[in-house]
Amino acid sequence: MITITRxxxxxxxxxxxxxxxxxxxxxxxxxxxxxALGATNAVVGNALNAAVLEWGLAGGSLRFDADxxxxxxxxxxxxxxxxxxxxxxxxxxxxxxxEITVHQLESGRFLYIAxxxxxxxxxVLHSRSTYLPGGFGGHEGRVVRHGDVLxxxxxxxxxxxxxxxxPGELTPAYTAAxxxxxxxxxxxxxxxxxxxxxxxxxxRVASASDRTGYRLxxxxxxxxxxxxxxxAGCQGAIQVPGEGKPIVLMADAPTVGGYPKIAVVSESxxxxxxxxxxxxxxxxxxFTIEQSQRAARRRASDLQTIRSLAESSxxxx
Amino acid sequence: MSALQARPLGDFxxxxxxxxxxxxxxxxxxxxxxxxxxxxxxxxVEDIVxxxxxxAVFYDCLxxxxxxxxxxxxxxxxxxARAEARTTPGREHVVRTRYDGIDLSDVAARTGLSEEEVIxxxxxxPYRVDIIGxxxxxxxxxxxxxxxxxxxxxxxxxxxxxxxxxIAGLQTAVYPLVTPGGWHIIGSTDAVMFDPQRGEPSLLxxxxxxxxxxxx
Numbered sequence: 336m337i338t339i340t341r342x343x344x345x346x347x348x349x350x351x352x353x354x355x356x357x358x359x360x361x362x363x364x365x366x367x368x369x370x371a372l373g374a375t376n377a378v379v380g381n382a383l384n385a386a387v388l389e390w391g392l393a394g395g396s397l398r399f400d401a402d403x404x405x406x407x408x409x410x411x412x413x414x415x416x417x418x419x420x421x422x423x424x425x426x427x428x429x430x431x432x433x434e435i436t437v438h439q440l441e442s443g444r445f446l447y448i449a450x451x452x453x454x455x456x457x458x459v460l461h462s463r464s465t466y467l468p469g470g471f472g473g474h475e476g477r478v479v480r481h482g483d484v485l486x487x488x489x490x491x492x493x494x495x496x497x498x499x500x501x502p503g504e505l506t507p508a509y510t511a512a513x514x515x516x517x518x519x520x521x522x523x524x525x526x527x528x529x530x531x532x533x534x535x536x537x538x539r540v541a542s543a544s545d546r547t548g549y550r551l552x553x554x555x556x557x558x559x560x561x562x563x564x565x566x567a568g569c570q571g572a573i574q575v576p577g578e579g580k581p582i583v584l585m586a587d588a589p590t591v592g593g594y595p596k597i598a599v600v601s602e603s604x605x606x607x608x609x610x611x612x613x614x615x616x617x618x619x620x621x622f623t624i625e626q627s628q629r630a631a632r633r634r635a636s637d638l639q640t641i642r643s644l645a646e647s648s649x650x651x652x
Numbered sequence: 653m654s655a656l657q658a659r660p661l662g663d664f665x666x667x668x669x670x671x672x673x674x675x676x677x678x679x680x681x682x683x684x685x686x687x688x689x690x691x692x693x694x695x696x697v698e699d700i701v702x703x704x705x706x707x708a709v710f711y712d713c714l715x716x717x718x719x720x721x722x723x724x725x726x727x728x729x730x731x732x733a734r735a736e737a738r739t740t741p742g743r744e745h746v747v748r749t750r751y752d753g754i755d756l757s758d759v760a761a762r763t764g765l766s767e768e769e770v771i772x773x774x775x776x777x778p779y780r781v782d783i784i785g786x787x788x789x790x791x792x793x794x795x796x797x798x799x800x801x802x803x804x805x806x807x808x809x810x811x812x813x814x815x816x817x818x819i820a821g822l823q824t825a826v827y828p829l830v831t832p833g834g835w836h837i838i839g840s841t842d843a844v845m846f847d848p849q850r851g852e853p854s855l856l857x858x859x860x861x862x863x864x865x866x867x868x
Contacts, residue, residue, distance in 0.1 A: 357699040357710065359846070359854035360788040360828075459848045469788050469829060471848040520659045520667040520706070564674045565783060565792075567701040567708030569662050591703055591785030599662035602713070624660045624718045631663045635714050 336400040337450065340434060342481045345391035347465040348454050348473035351384040356460045357590045363570060364472070364586050365464040367445050367546060367609040369602075370634060371409030374501050375449035377642040378406045378426045380494045380649070385453030386463035388479070390446040396436040397448075399429040403487060404451035404494035408501075410443030410610060411509075424501035426494065426645070443509060443610040452490035467546070468587060495645040502644070505637040507606050514604045515622040515630070519572060519596035521563070529557045529575075533597060534619055538581070542613040546587040549611070555579035558595060565591040571600035571608065573619075583608060603630035656729050658722040665710045666722045668729055674704045676794070679782060682707055683742065683859035688732025694724055702858045703783045742781065742859035747826060748867040749775070749817050753838035755805075759819070763800055773797040774838065774864060779824060781860045789828035789846025791856040796822045808834035815841050817864065824864075828854075839864075 339346070351372060352365020366372035366389055373383040394412075399405075405427055407414055414421040416435045421427055429435065440446060456463050456474055465473025474485060525533070536554035543550045556579045568574065572584045574594035583600060584592075600608050601622055611617055622630070661667045670685075671678050686702040689709065699710040707729075711721050751771045760767045779793035786792075796819055804820045809832065812818075816827040818835035827833060828845035845855045856862065 354698045354710065356788075356853065357701045357708075358784060358858070359852070360784045360786065360790055361848075361853070460853060468831075469846075469848065517660055517662065520661055520669070564704035565785060566667070566703040566706050567661065567665070569665050569708075569710070571662050589786055590701060591783060596661075599660070602663040624663070628663050628713045628717055631713055 336487060337403070337485050338398045338400060339395070339479055339481055339483045339485075340398050341395040342479060342483070343390055343393045343395040343437070346395070346479040347389050347467070348386050348456050348479065348485070349389040349464045350386045350462055352464050352586065353460050353462045353466075357567070360590050361460060361466070361469070362587050362590050364466045365462065366447065367586050368409045368447065368606040370507055370606040370638070371445070371447040372449075373638040374424050374506065374641055375406045375408045375447045376453075377638060378424055378495060378499055378501055378645050379404050379449050379451040380490070380492060380645060381449060381451065381453050383638055383642065385449065386456060386473075387450070387454065388448040390437065390448060391440070391444060394437045394439050396434050398434045399431060400484075401431045401487075403429050404497070405429060405435075406449050408447050410446040411441045412443075412446050413438040413441060422500060424506060424641075426497050426499040428497040442612070444612050445609065450487045451494040452488040455486035455488040466587065493649060495649050499645050499648045501641045505641055507603075507634070509607055509610055511607060512616070513618050513620045514608050515601040515627065516573065516598035516619045517601060517622055517624050517627045519598045520566070521560070521595035522597060524560045524595050525556065525558065525575070525597050529597070532556050533581070534621065537616045537618050540611045540613050540615050540617065544613060546585050548585050548588050549583040549608070551581045551583065551617070556581060556597065560595050562593045563595055565593045568592050568596065569599065571602070571605050572596045573598045573600065585609065601627040601630055603627070603634040656726055658726055660718050661708055663713045665708050666718065666725055667706045667708050668725060669706045671705055676780070679704060679780075685729050685732040686858065689725065689728055692728045692732075694721070694728065696721060703785075742857060742861055744778075744861045744863070745856065746863050746865050747817070747841050747843050749839040749841045749864045750867050751839040753817065753836075753840065755836040756838045759800070759802065759836050759838055762802055765799065770800060770838065771866060773800055774819070774824065775866050779862045781856045781858050781862065782823070783858055784854060784856065787829050787831050788848070789854040789856070791825060791845070791854075791860075791862070793824045793862055794822060796824050798822065802836055804834040805836065808832050812837065813840070815843070815845070817841055841867075
């Protein structure tokens with residue numbers, strides 16, 4: 336069990352989301368940064384989609400009520416356990432009574448904390464993720480608050496030994512300036528000048544951005560078709576409303592919408608996009624669908640490699 | 653019948669586009685084809701989302717490439733469209749409704765009808781579930797009697813109660829959750845439109861038929 340002793344303004348339980356309920360209007364949801372979800376789970380010996388904490392906006396602390404192996408990753412943050420710094424994507428051991436403190440988020444937006452065994456909350460629609468707009472999933476369908484106690488499921492096996500860390504070459508370059516995209520379903524509705532504006536500009540993430548979507552400021556993208564009959568969107572889809580300011584749809588975006596989608600962020604670079612804070616800049620570069628899916632498979636195989644390395648470090652003991 | 657087109661919707665979905673102009677006939681064909689796609693149990697397919705001009709099919713791109721899955725989807729869609737006549741129609745639902753909405757008198761005033769006449773026209777015909785979206789379980793139902801068509805409210809309300817029966821344009825809907833909304837609320841129902849704990853969480857599916865029955 337863990338107890339939240341000082342909750343940040345935003346704290347939820349997330350896994351990799353709901354993949355089979357979109358026809359009922361339920362977005363996939365789940366962790367905004369699926370790489371950090373997978374990698375923090377991998378280094379504690381969990382399945383890659385085990386439920387973790389998604390932490391945002393400010394610091395806070397939590398207490399371990401029993402010995403527990405855990406890992407942090409995603410946003411860069413100053414974190415301590417018994418006054419010693421906690422490194423990202425590194426297997427870390429806490430003793431019963433220990434407290435970890437997140438002092439502040441330095442860069443990035445969402446910090447993930449995985450616990451060996453995974454957070455034990457009920458499965459709703461095949462997922463443990465919290466869907467705040469619908470008030471279900473996760474811990475009672477809401478943000479986790481001061482004093483909340485979360486159960487940790489009994490682990491299936493031993494955790495990797497403390498100190499194991501994911502090799503840097505297997506983790507994404509979160510601060511890369513470029514985020515790759517593929518052409519969206521309405522790419523043809525945007526003329527050459529629109530594409531020029533879209534690909535040549537530096538955009539800034541606006542303050543009006545959350546798990547539903549990130550608004551982008553900067554170049555205005557000329558758009559000849561302001562609205563269309565509603566159709567399905569997805570996480571990473573970049574829609575352009577009539578006034579020409581793009582919006583990147585995020586995990587909790589409605590399943591359907593009526594703005595034309597010029598492009599879609601590649602799955603492999605979605606963690607980079609998700610971790611951009613308001614004010615951070617972003618530039619887009621085109622991938623073909625083949626390049627994009629190859630990059631997604633490489634990212635998935637990197638996660639599997641991290642998991643195998645964590646397991647083999649255990650066997651050497 | 654125009655040729656179907658497949659386009660990537662990111663790494664994990666294919667949009668199959670059926671046409672450029674919205675029509676009840678096209679939507680009927682899309683619903684029938686979506687049912688055929690679901691029945692085909694295509695490997696790696698996870699979710700099928702029909703809408704006015706297209707069907708989005710979500711799949712696991714770690715198992716199958718876009719080229720591979722889109723070719724199979726197009727083939728099944730072409731067959732499914734031809735077999736349209738044999739597909740089972742959607743289910744029929746009756747939603748018992750109290751016509752006690754906060755906007756009922758306003759709707760009557762603006763349409764020049766009596767409240768009784770508004771109720772009679774709203775409850776007097778079946779509606780087709782066009783699409784599901786906006787929030788979980790929210791079904792866009794068509795087509796409303798043209799004499800009841802009003803634009804959305806200028807000022808959306810920040811909080812609409814779950815179970816509110818509302819109209820806007822040529823559509824009607826039931827709000828499944830407490831949400832903001834700009835439609836005109838003419839009634840309420842106890843029907844649970846969305847329950848995440850149910851086997852099928854959304855009461856309505858695209859292609860189903862709904863009748864509103866007056867509860868007193």
